[in-house]
Amino acid sequence: MRAQPKGSHFINGAWVEDESGAIIESIHPANGEVIARLHEATPEIINKALEAAQRAQADWAARAPVERGRILRRAADLLRARNHDLSVLETLDTGKPLQETLVADAASGADALEYFGGFAATVTGQTIPLGRDMAYTLREPLGVCAGIGAWNYPIQIACWKAAPALAFGNAMVFKPSEITPLSALALAEILCEAGLPAGLFNVVQGRGAVGAALATDARVAKVSLTGSVPTGRKVYAAAATGIKAVTMELGGKSPLIVFEDADLDNAVGAAMLGNFYSSGQICSNGTRVFVQRSVKAEFLEKLKARAARIVLGDPLDESTQMGPLVSEEQMTRVLGYIAQGQGEGARLVCGGTRAGESGCFVQPTVFADVHDDMVIAREEIFGPVMTVLDFEDEEEVITRANATDYGLAAGVFTRDLARAHRVVGQLQAGTCWINSYNLTPVEMPFGGVKASGVGRENGHAALEHYTRVKTVYLGLGDVESPY
Ligand code: NDP
Numbered sequence: 001m002r003a004q005p006k007g008s009h010f011i012n013g014a015w016v017e018d019e020s021g022a023i024i025e026s027i028h029p030a031n032g033e034v035i036a037r038l039h040e041a042t043p044e045i046i047n048k049a050l051e052a053a054q055r056a057q058a059d060w061a062a063r064a065p066v067e068r069g070r071i072l073r074r075a076a077d078l079l080r081a082r083n084h085d086l087s088v089l090e091t092l093d094t095g096k097p098l099q100e101t102l103v104a105d106a107a108s109g110a111d112a113l114e115y116f117g118g119f120a121a122t123v124t125g126q127t128i129p130l131g132r133d134m135a136y137t138l139r140e141p142l143g144v145c146a147g148i149g150a151w152n153y154p155i156q157i158a159c160w161k162a163a164p165a166l167a168f169g170n171a172m173v174f175k176p177s178e179i180t181p182l183s184a185l186a187l188a189e190i191l192c193e194a195g196l197p198a199g200l201f202n203v204v205q206g207r208g209a210v211g212a213a214l215a216t217d218a219r220v221a222k223v224s225l226t227g228s229v230p231t232g233r234k235v236y237a238a239a240a241t242g243i244k245a246v247t248m249e250l251g252g253k254s255p256l257i258v259f260e261d262a263d264l265d266n267a268v269g270a271a272m273l274g275n276f277y278s279s280g281q282i283c284s285n286g287t288r289v290f291v292q293r294s295v296k297a298e299f300l301e302k303l304k305a306r307a308a309r310i311v312l313g314d315p316l317d318e319s320t321q322m323g324p325l326v327s328e329e330q331m332t333r334v335l336g337y338i339a340q341g342q343g344e345g346a347r348l349v350c351g352g353t354r355a356g357e358s359g360c361f362v363q364p365t366v367f368a369d370v371h372d373d374m375v376i377a378r379e380e381i382f383g384p385v386m387t388v389l390d391f392e393d394e395e396e397v398i399t400r401a402n403a404t405d406y407g408l409a410a411g412v413f414t415r416d417l418a419r420a421h422r423v424v425g426q427l428q429a430g431t432c433w434i435n436s437y438n439l440t441p442v443e444m445p446f447g448g449v450k451a452s453g454v455g456r457e458n459g460h461a462a463l464e465h466y467t468r469v470k471t472v473y474l475g476l477g478d479v480e481s482p483y
Contacts, residue, residue: 001036003092003182008038008205009045010188012052013198018045024178024205029095029324029331029360030315038181041204043213046173049202050219053144053171056199061141061169065120072117072167075194079110079159079187086186088316090155093180095324095360096278097315108442109159109187112458115442116167123168123463134474139467141169142245143221146214148235149184150226151177151326152281152382157226158184160442161247162191162201164462170222171200173214178207179327215239222246222466226283228380229406229451236454247455247465249283250448251380252408254429255401256286256437257391260294262413263435268302270411270437271386276310276364277438279325280334280384284409284446286437288370288377290397293390300349300368300388307350307364324360325383331360334383341367341376346387372400380406394423402428407450411437430456 003026007015021039028035041049060068079086087101096105125137147161154176165172176184184203191201204210208231215223215238222245225235232250239246256274258267274286291299315323325331331354338352351365362384370377370387377387391397401410410429412420417434424432430448433439440446445461447453455465 001034003035003089005036005038005182005185009041009049010185010203011045011049012202013192016045016048018042021045021206024181026093026181027327028092029326029328031359035092036182038205040178040206041210046204046210046213046217049173049204050144050217052199053173053202054219056197057141057143057169057171060166060171060197060200065123068167068169069117069120071195072113072120072163075191075196076110076113076117078190078194079106079113082190083107083110086155086183089186090183091315091323093154093182094151094326095315097320097323098318099321100278105153105155106183108156111442112156112159112163116163116462119463120167123467125469132477134476136472136474138470138472139168139463140470142466142468143170144219145170145172145222145224145466146217146220147172147174148211148214148223148225148227149174149176151179152278152283154180155183155187158187160457161224162187164457164466166196166200168463168466170466173202173204173220175204175206175211175214178205181205211235212238215244216242218242220244224465225249232453245465247447247457248453249457250408250451250453251382252283252285252406252448252452253288253378253380253404254284254286254406254409254411255288255290255427256411257290257397257401257413257423258292258295258299259412259414259416259419260292261415262295263415264295264299264302266435267413268299268306270413271303272306274411274437275386276307276322276384279322279362281326281330281382282438284431284438284440286409286411287381287385287387288401289386289388290391290401291388293392296368296388296390300366303366304350307366310364312355312361312363322364322384325362326360328360330382331362334362334381334385337376337379337381337383338362338365338385341370341374341385341387344374344376346370346374346376349388351384372403378404394419398423398426402426405451406448408448408452409433
């Protein structure tokens with residue numbers, strides 16, 4: 001097997017195996033090849049990881065922040081130095097083309113480690129004058145954090161959670177998606193090599209039940225999930241029982257609004273990026289593309305011509321632009337939505353079928369004449385399926401863009417910047433792009449509103465979600481007691 005790791009789990013700075021756990025196979029979705037066989041964490045393994053994390057955390061929190069940061073920045077350098085191998089691993093595990101993984105996965109993970117590595121030593125509290133007395137605040141780590149990841153950006157998700165957690169003095173037990181279990185293990189090994197003390201970043205494999213065990217364990221102070229809304233509801237509820245802090249990065253059905261004065265070539269390019277990159281398996285994708293009626297025909301014509309040129313194929317070939325979906329199950333789901341779109345009367349502009357006989361490939365698909373009440377315009381498909389909807393005016397499109405339970409992201413294309421700001425001011429979304437789409441640099445907070453999530457990852461905002469404030473009142477005179 002081409003990507004077999006040295007063990008299923010990484011705990012307390014070492015590889016760990018327990019063959020009594022159920023088997024997890026990592027499958028390369030371009031050809032069905034089993035690239036690794038691992039075992040699900042048993043309750044003993046989960047316990048071992050949590051014990052190790054708890055043991056290591058107090059000493060880590062007591063270290064100088066600049067020292068913690070230095071280790072993370074060293075890990076960022078190692079990730080960058082090994083970017084090629086890590087990208088191949090991610091491509092094998094997810095099916096995403098190497099052309100993408102070389103620039104978007106371990107590379108963005110390294111950015112997070114570098115950013116939070118630098119941030120660590122800048123964290124300060126407040127002093128609060130109170131007349132004779134005073135108070136001050138301290139930013140303390142939360143303790144042991146559980147990270148639970150989705151399968152679309154495995155190493156990026158692991159880094160987006162581990163980097164702030166570790167920078168601010170926490171320990172983490174991370175469970176990758178069972179579909180993409182490999183790169184989090186590589187990250188654990190690299191963190192160790194960079195000098196991270198044993199026990200601070202542990203990886204345990206498993207399906208939902210392993211995630212649920214972490215989310216309900218009394219030793220876990222915080223749960224950070226990237227996943228779907230249904231899973232988010234369960235994990236949020238489980239965490240609530242233990243009054244734990246949460247970050248929930250969930251799904252979306254984001255609007256991308258193209259006004260008639262937009263640069264249409266840029267708008268088409270952004271709509272394609274926001275629907276076809278990673279075969280459409282991106283939470284913040286602008287899957288509801290609202291195009292002002294006067295430019296609809298031109299927009300669709302340009303889109304169709306460019307979509308026809310997308311190169312589908314072997315994701316390990318660097319000239320390939322679109323790989324397979326992550327699994328057969330996901331491909332079947334996406335093809336089901338495409339059939340449903342056709343059944344509902346949406347007009348297929350291009351794509352609409354599986355590509356090739358083997359592998360989980362689906363053609364880039366565009367539906368036009370889509371109505372708000374169609375299932376393909378309401379539900380998250382998580383595949384290369386764009387829906388194009390027409391609109392007449394600004395007020396109407398804002399109302400329709402907001403008419404969803406989701407609120408992860410939104411985009412606006414227009415040359416009228418006053419309108420752009422006015423519109424994003426009214427959109428119910430955690431992240432908005434103006435004349436751009438789907439760029440998520442680590443400097444920028446990212447997260448959803450409404451059913452798309454709670455909390456923010458990245459940027460200064462992450463500090464709020466991986467630390468808590470302790471207030472200290474300092475009495476500087478006699479105690480005034482009536483007794
Ligand atoms: P899932 O919700 O199916 O799974 C997410 C993770 O949660 C997996 O590791 C899963 O394990 C685990 N899990 C499942 N059930 C439970 C449970 N009861 N308790 C604890 N953990 C559990 O999402 P997918 O992996 O299918 O990822 C796709 C989804 O993720 C999409 O909806 C997408 O929008 C969203 N996403 C959101 C992002 C954001 O930042 N907002 C970014 C990327 C994706 P297992 O997979 O092994 O079952």
